[in-house]
Amino acid sequence: MTVNSANLSKNQIRMLKTFQIEQNEFLKEIGNIARFTGKFFRTVIKPKQEYKEFLNQCFWIGFKTLTLVGITAFIMGLVLTIQSRPTLVEFGAESMLPAMVSVSLIREIAPVITALICAGKIGSGIGAELGSMRVTEQIDAMEVSGTNPFKYLVVTRVMAATLMVPVLSSLANAISLYGGYLGVNIRGSVSWNLYWFQVFDALSFGDLLPAIVKTFFFGFAIGIIGCYMGYYSKKGTEGVGRSATTAVIVASLLVFILDLIAVQVTDLLGLT
Template sequence: MSFFRTSMQYILKYLEEVGEMSAFAGRFFRELFRRPFESRELLRQCYNMGNKSLLLVGVTGFIIGLVFTLQSRPKMLDLGASAWIPSMVSISIVREIGPIITALICAGRIGSGIGAELGSMRVTEQIDAMEVSGTNPFKYLVVTRILATTLMIPLLVVMSDAIALFGSFLVENTKGDVSFRYFFDEVFLSLDFVDLIPSTLKTFFFGFAIGLVGCYRGYYCKHGTAGVGVAANTAVVETSMLLFVLDFIAVMVTDIFY
């Protein structure tokens, strides 16, 4: 009986949080179009999230391209299909690996950052201070951050894809004597708009999810400094799960249309 009750409580709590988060997202869209726009803060956040994540995302992308090609190369050679490596690598990177890995890394870097920053602002009453000075902390803190992640993640993904393909090319070039021209001819020959467009569109949702969950967890952070850690942690965990769910939905939707 008590087990039933606790699980009921968990479910209710979960539903409550889903509802709150939806309301939070709704508020984001309402505030998004209301003046004044915090454009300077938006640029600052874009810079922090975009430029400052580029190194991390780039290195990861490069290594993934490299390792992915190195790992699949022997098997493809066995099959006598080494000519297919460029097209195989490009499709898997552009469709899936690039977006999801970049988004996960950004969930770790940006999502936790937002969660911790807003969380500590909440517990040190900075958000309250903004509110009592008659300014709109939601607009200044949340709208700019969610917008920044939504805009920057797709760009990071594109760059990560490009760098990963370059890493893959390096392996092909050194091990298989494949020219730059041939490699990228193969890549673009095998790529289709079906690969490119949906996977780019879904990264906007990934970015939105990262910003939304991070901001939500930070903005409603409770229980002092310990709560800040919890907020950052929950933000990463929930974002990662949400990313996979979104990815799954994206794949299904893509399948319907193509």
């Protein structure tokens, strides 16, 4: 009995030590990300700006993600409408379908799903690209050539993600509402004009503004995490893979955390 409890105690100590190490690593990582973000703000104001690379990144992050976001948004709108109908029918509120769907989509579903898709596509893309550049010494080569790699690679990508995610989210809003229109008309019959009248009647400034503002933060988080993971990627192909995967996980988690904060702030400001 004594031996068992001693063993248990040893195991507990080992577990506690492991937990402590993990906790320290976690806090260190948060500190490093904060420092990296600080460096971003210090570097972004410095001349000269890399406009060409920024536009190039806007094209890759924005335009090249549009199809994926568009298809997802369309299906999202369609499915949400089809799934919501039976419940509303049960309460005799079928006519409220466009209003309910539009508020759900604009306030929450479209921005968050768009951000999650972007975290997957953009976050992993940036993480893998910069990670691979780190491993093959391309970032060192930029530094040696006198070009600030942080400004050229990180600032441009973070800026592009911060600006493009809201654009993609706004387009996703529109496309998902169109999907909703088709969903409403699968079993019912609502005219184009009536549908949009009901949608805009249900939406207010307080629905639209916070939803758009939070997507800037989502974009920034996706960009900064992708860049951080790639920029400090460990050597080797395994390091690159890990950077890409971690970028997606952390960015997705941050999207939810930021969304939670945004909801609280919106509530405090009385915009709900």
